[in-house]
Amino acid sequence: xxxxxxxxxxxxxxxxxxxxxxxxxxxxxxxxxxxxxxxxxxxxxxxxxxxxxxxxxxxxxxxxxxxxxxxxxxxxxxxxxxxxxxxxxxxxxxxxxxxxxxxxxxxxxxxxxxx
Numbered sequence: 709x710x711x712x713x714x715x716x717x718x719x720x721x722x723x724x725x726x727x728x729x730x731x732x733x734x735x736x737x738x739x740x741x742x743x744x745x746x747x748x749x750x751x752x753x754x755x756x757x758x759x760x761x762x763x764x765x766x767x768x769x770x771x772x773x774x775x776x777x778x779x780x781x782x783x784x785x786x787x788x789x790x791x792x793x794x795x796x797x798x799x800x801x802x803x804x805x806x807x808x809x810x811x812x813x814x815x816x817x818x819x820x821x822x823x
Contacts, residue, residue, distance in 0.1 A: 731794045736802045775819040 711721045725731045743751075762768045793802050 733792045735792045773821045778816045780814040
């Protein structure tokens, strides 16, 4: 596309990008989801509250019933090559949220009690 618009060979464009501009093409690192700053701060505050409660009462951890939910979705994953991006030297690998194009959704709920 760049080569066509500049009327240059693909090899010449590649050489300019990689050798002159020192760019690399890196694949994005997939992450399940991204959290906002507010969500991260809430998790930290909740964790600190749990630590304080555990310090005050040694049996506190035995009273916790924990649960988790997870959605199982059908999706059409983007390949690594499709997600690759040109990056500058010293710049980290880009992160990309794994998107889902779902036709079927199933929620799994799991609870655990230490007793």
